[in-house]
Amino acid sequence: MTEEPVEPWQARAGALPWPIRLRVFARSLLLQAAWNPERMQNLGMAFALGPALDVLYPDDERRQRAYRRHLELFNAHPYLAALVLGVALRLEREGSQGDTGQIELLRSFKLGVIGSLGAIGDAFFWASLKPFCVVISVLWAMLIGWQSAVWVFLIGFNAVHLWLRWRCFQEGYRQGVLSTVWLQGLNLPRQGRRLKDVALLATGFFAAWAPLRAWGAGGIPAGMAWIGIMGALILTSWYLLKTGVSVVRLLYGVCAGSVLVSFILE
Amino acid sequence: MIWETLGAGVLAGVLGLDRRSVVQAGIASPLVAGLLAGLWMGGPLAGLQVGLLLSLLWLHELPVGGVIPPDDTQVAVIAGALAAILVSENPDGASAWIVLSILWAIPFGLIAQRLDGLARGLNALASRRLLQSEVPLERAAFDHLTGLAVGATALSGTLVGCVGVGAGLVVLRQVVSLELNLVWRGLTWAYHLIPLVGVAGCLLLVGRPRSGWIIAMMFALSATTLLLGGRLE
Numbered sequence: 001m002t003e004e005p006v007e008p009w010q011a012r013a014g015a016l017p018w019p020i021r022l023r024v025f026a027r028s029l030l031l032q033a034a035w036n037p038e039r040m041q042n043l044g045m046a047f048a049l050g051p052a053l054d055v056l057y058p059d060d061e062r063r064q065r066a067y068r069r070h071l072e073l074f075n076a077h078p079y080l081a082a083l084v085l086g087v088a089l090r091l092e093r094e095g096s097q098g099d100t101g102q103i104e105l106l107r108s109f110k111l112g113v114i115g116s117l118g119a120i121g122d123a124f125f126w127a128s129l130k131p132f133c134v135v136i137s138v139l140w141a142m143l144i145g146w147q148s149a150v151w152v153f154l155i156g157f158n159a160v161h162l163w164l165r166w167r168c169f170q171e172g173y174r175q176g177v178l179s180t181v182w183l184q185g186l187n188l189p190r191q192g193r194r195l196k197d198v199a200l201l202a203t204g205f206f207a208a209w210a211p212l213r214a215w216g217a218g219g220i221p222a223g224m225a226w227i228g229i230m231g232a233l234i235l236t237s238w239y240l241l242k243t244g245v246s247v248v249r250l251l252y253g254v255c256a257g258s259v260l261v262s263f264i265l266e
Numbered sequence: 267m268i269w270e271t272l273g274a275g276v277l278a279g280v281l282g283l284d285r286r287s288v289v290q291a292g293i294a295s296p297l298v299a300g301l302l303a304g305l306w307m308g309g310p311l312a313g314l315q316v317g318l319l320l321s322l323l324w325l326h327e328l329p330v331g332g333v334i335p336p337d338d339t340q341v342a343v344i345a346g347a348l349a350a351i352l353v354s355e356n357p358d359g360a361s362a363w364i365v366l367s368i369l370w371a372i373p374f375g376l377i378a379q380r381l382d383g384l385a386r387g388l389n390a391l392a393s394r395r396l397l398q399s400e401v402p403l404e405r406a407a408f409d410h411l412t413g414l415a416v417g418a419t420a421l422s423g424t425l426v427g428c429v430g431v432g433a434g435l436v437v438l439r440q441v442v443s444l445e446l447n448l449v450w451r452g453l454t455w456a457y458h459l460i461p462l463v464g465v466a467g468c469l470l471l472v473g474r475p476r477s478g479w480i481i482a483m484m485f486a487l488s489a490t491t492l493l494l495g496g497r498l499e
Binding site for chain 1: 286287288289290291292293295297298301311314318321322323324325326327328329330332336365368369372376386387389390392393394396397402403405408409411412415416419448449451452453455456458459460461462463465466467468469470471472477480481482483484485486487488489
């Protein structure tokens with residue numbers, strides 16, 4: 001078996017050229033584009049790694065094998081998947097230089113982190129950061145000014161997720177599989193709980209402030225009962241949502257109920 | 267109005283990319299989508315109000331795993347564009363027109379949700395074919411597939427957006443001109459009640475044992491402060 005010629009950049013440690021790494025990171029932003037229910041982000045993974053695989057494996061046969069192994073099932077939270085991409089770049093680089101054990105390690109690493117990265121990412125980004133940014137933006141729009149509320153949301157949300165995406169990618173490439181220790185050190189579940197607490201405080205304020213704002217608007221029957229109605233609606237909605245009633249049905253229900261009461265109180 | 271409708275459709279298509287395919291930077295969130303649609307139609311404030319309501323409502327609809335929630339981006343763009351037009355043409359009863367626009371737009375969000383599922387099914391077919399193919403795999407094949415998926419997403423979003431806004435303008439203008447004062451009054455009340463459904467969604471989303479207490483205490487504290495501050499009589 002003939003050895004492949006070693007490119008100058010391959011001789012240096014951690015030396016996949018930065019333009020290639022940058023391209024892989026940029027393409028990772030389209031990881032979800034071809035998501036499918038069978039192998040999920042597999043096409044996105046192969047798409048993102050493409051520029052690196054082409055450079056790492058000039059030999060056709062090895063490149064084919066590399067593409068095919070990234071067509072296996074893969075799914076993680078799209079933001080935290082950057083960590084896996086970074087690790088994949090590093091291990092593929094080492095594998096291309098002859099350390100075939102790294103390829104097996106990459107395969108088991110991908111399978112091993114699918115569940116945990118998905119769970120951590122969903123809990124932090126979708127269930128903590130996003131509600132936090134939305135609730136703060138809503139309050140901002142009502143109390144400070146609507147023009148800047150959108151910027152509050154966009155800057156708050158993107159600053160965190162783009163920074164984390166980039167750092168995950170960098171650390172994944174720098175530390176390989178040990179980057180999970182770095183990620184663990186960020187303690188995203190704890191940060192998420194803090195964001196949730198702030199979101200809850202803001203939501204409680206909003207729940208009290210909303211009836212005051214609506215006071216008398218559109219001929220709403222005034223009186224302290226209004227606050228009671230609001231509280232009852234929150235509890236009823238909470239119960240219905242918990243039992244699986246969709247938010248769409250609830251919305252139409254609230255509108256139909258309001259119109260009905262309007263007719264009754266004529 | 268044809269150009270405005272087409273523009274709103276293109277906006278829906280472009281923002282749909284952020285929601286499903288590219289970056290996912292929150293530009294497709296209802297808050298931003300509603301505002302942009304309102305801006306395009308000349309009524310940013312109405313668009314933002316649509317966005318705020320939908321943001322709260324959709325809080326606990328999470329795109330976890332393979333779950334595809336109803337497309338709030340399409341709803342925000344269609345409702346934001348329609349609300350901007352209706353409110354500028356009939357400033358009285360703005361709250362009712364905002365709710366009416368949302369009610370009109372939601373079925374289009376459900377259609378977009380179905381189309382998203384269909385597109386993902388086609389992606390699965392493409393993935394299967396690639397795996398079974400004897401042809402050597404090249405980067406160009408993945409670029410082509412990803413390009414197709416992105417294009418299909420943009421196209422479906424644009425079509426749904428155009429139909430939703432175009433048909434909505436025709437139908438809702440007729441509806442708004444009707445003397446249905448009791449209905450409009452009811453929808454105005456609904457406008458003030460809808461955010462509280464969002465509060466319930468937030469409570470459910472956070473789902474921690476003490477979350478109910480935190481909200482209840484903050485509610486009581488805020489209401490008392492505001493009452494003492496003379497905001498309530």
